Amino acid sequence: MGHAASAGTPLVGIIANPISARDIRRVIANANSLQLADRVNIVLRLLSALAACGVGRVLMMPDREGLRVMLSRHLARRQGHGPDSGLPAVEYLDMPVTARVDDTLHAARCMADAGVAAIIVLGGDGTHRAVVRECGGVPIAGLSTGTNNAYPEMREPTITGLATGLYATGRVPDKHALASNKRLDIVIRDGDGGFRRDIALVDAVISHEHFIGARALWKTDTLAAVYVSFADPQAIGLSAIAGLLEPLGRRDPGGLAIELAAPGEGEFDLRAPIAPGLLCTVPVAGWERLEHGRPHRVRQRSGIVALDGERELAFGPDDEVTVTLHEHAFRSIDVAGCMRYAAQHRLMRSRNPLLTCLS
Numbered sequence: 001m002g003h004a005a006s007a008g009t010p011l012v013g014i015i016a017n018p019i020s021a022r023d024i025r026r027v028i029a030n031a032n033s034l035q036l037a038d039r040v041n042i043v044l045r046l047l048s049a050l051a052a053c054g055v056g057r058v059l060m061m062p063d064r065e066g067l068r069v070m071l072s073r074h075l076a077r078r079q080g081h082g083p084d085s086g087l088p089a090v091e092y093l094d095m096p097v098t099a100r101v102d103d104t105l106h107a108a109r110c111m112a113d114a115g116v117a118a119i120i121v122l123g124g125d126g127t128h129r130a131v132v133r134e135c136g137g138v139p140i141a142g143l144s145t146g147t148n149n150a151y152p153e154m155r156e157p158t159i160t161g162l163a164t165g166l167y168a169t170g171r172v173p174d175k176h177a178l179a180s181n182k183r184l185d186i187v188i189r190d191g192d193g194g195f196r197r198d199i200a201l202v203d204a205v206i207s208h209e210h211f212i213g214a215r216a217l218w219k220t221d222t223l224a225a226v227y228v229s230f231a232d233p234q235a236i237g238l239s240a241i242a243g244l245l246e247p248l249g250r251r252d253p254g255g256l257a258i259e260l261a262a263p264g265e266g267e268f269d270l271r272a273p274i275a276p277g278l279l280c281t282v283p284v285a286g287w288e289r290l291e292h293g294r295p296h297r298v299r300q301r302s303g304i305v306a307l308d309g310e311r312e313l314a315f316g317p318d319d320e321v322t323v324t325l326h327e328h329a330f331r332s333i334d335v336a337g338c339m340r341y342a343a344q345h346r347l348m349r350s351r352n353p354l355l356t357c358l359s
Helices: 036-052 067-077 101-114 125-134 157-168 239-243 335-344 353-358
Strands: 011-016 057-060 089-092 118-123 140-144 178-189 195-200 203-207 223-228 255-260 268-275 278-290 303-307 310-315 320-333
Touching (some): 011 157, 036 067, 036 157, 101 125, 157 335, 223 239
Parallel strands (some): 011 118
Antiparallel strands (some): 178 195, 223 255
């Protein structure tokens, strides 16, 4: 059964990135920004759903952008009456707050150590990637609040909360509640035998640029190659290049490696939506499938590696860069699977007490 079935009071973690969706893509594309009040409302809906499933405690990542203050104000005002009277107790991790990705990394580690049954993540691809890096075997449930989101799906938070709560309380077995996910491992080896390693959930993109600069990557004329774990033709972001070439599902085996060309030198040009409202032309030289566990060497001699849309790693002519696809790399809450199981096994039903007495 679920992870927390025998662990006493079920505990669920929530990592809400209060500053996701504030990168340069918001300036150059016609995209909305999710305000702090919207994020608080999402958390309140999650708490209501978790409470309905019997989750009594929630562990949250602290912040200094005002999310904690606003949420606490809402909870204090409604305490004792109204729909929020029976919400789970919200506890905050005792940790330093830097307003950088380090907060998410630290929070994911602390939540895993605390024994949470699952971690609900509010953010974009970058936030989800940071959680997966540090959460170990704890399954995640993703909610999209970033700019270019290929990994977290768009879904009503109430349903995500219900699915997570049903799993956390042990009412939906693992085989019905959890989904297996692919991951890209990127390794940069230098001439002295040292190496750097990182991961991507959706895409690893090689750029001709030589400086990290602004983290968000959106200029397609700088791109040399795109590696993806899955490719959705309905995606927004750099993975859309792959999705419009050869669609590849989240649960399908393998990945995709795409070589790009200089303008006018590719086999053909592909027009792809790399940000909301922003379509760019990309010259494609060719592409091939990535197989599980088989390293693919990057041809570009120097440049930048962007992971899930953000510049992260620089490499030079003496470095060897490999990208390896791994299947069954981490687990997530299968929201549709949980809710289907709940319907089939009548988990959301309860007997009318008056009718029970009369019978």
